[in-house]
Amino acid sequence: MSLNSQKVIGIRVLDIAEEGATAIENMVNKVIQELDKQNTPIIDLQVTETNCFLILGEKKSD
Numbered sequence: 001m002s003l004n005s006q007k008v009i010g011i012r013v014l015d016i017a018e019e020g021a022t023a024i025e026n027m028v029n030k031v032i033q034e035l036d037k038q039n040t041p042i043i044d045l046q047v048t049e050t051n052c053f054l055i056l057g058e059k060k061s062d
Contacts, residue, residue, distance in 0.1 A: 006043045010056040017050040028052065 012031055016024045031054060035042060044055035 007058045008043065008055055009040075009058055012054040012056065014052040014054070015050065016047075016052050024052070028054075 012035075014024075014027050014031065016027070019027070032042070035054075035056065039059050041057045041059075042054050043057035046053040046055070
């Protein structure tokens with residue numbers, strides 16, 4: 001997927017450094033639900049050893 005046509009409007013960062021797989025899954029699912037209620041799409045996801053970065057795009061048109 002190319003991000004060239006996407007407009008980045010924000011970022012959410014989750015600290016996953018000392019969390020287990022289930023806790024990380026729950027954190028990410030909660031953020032996805034919050035963003036879905038706001039009609040804000042996640043256009044990319046990047047993960048490092050200590051953080052999960054959710055790159056946010058423009059709100060969806062209703």
